[in-house]
Amino acid sequence: MKHLHCKVFGHDLRVSKNITFHVKEYTCKNCGKEYTTSGSGNLTELTPKYKDINRVLENIHYRRQLKYQKLHPELLVFRH
Numbered sequence: 001m002k003h004l005h006c007k008v009f010g011h012d013l014r015v016s017k018n019i020t021f022h023v024k025e026y027t028c029k030n031c032g033k034e035y036t037t038s039g040s041g042n043l044t045e046l047t048p049k050y051k052d053i054n055r056v057l058e059n060i061h062y063r064r065q066l067k068y069q070k071l072h073p074e075l076l077v078f079r080h
Contacts, residue, residue, distance in 0.1 A: 005030045013043075019054045020061040 006012075006028060013035060017025040025046060026035045034046035036054060044050065 003031050006033075011035075017054075019058045023054065023057060025054060 011028040013026040016027040
């Protein structure tokens with residue numbers, strides 16, 4: 001029954017994880033399907049390939065934030 005709601009009204013997506021400022025992972029509130037932002041900016045299903053890509057992207061983004069924070073200690077950078 002929970003998939004019927006998504007078929008009729010569409011998915012009710014919630015942000016489940018912020019990868020970078022522009023890339024996020026989403027989960028449907030009703031059916032639990034997971035999506036992510038693709039390289040072109042569109043939503044695509046979260047496959048193991050995209051999970052690995054997002055994990056590496058998050059790591060690179062985090063290290064760049066730390067580097068930027070060391071160069072500019074007066075500015076605070078928080079991890080999501």
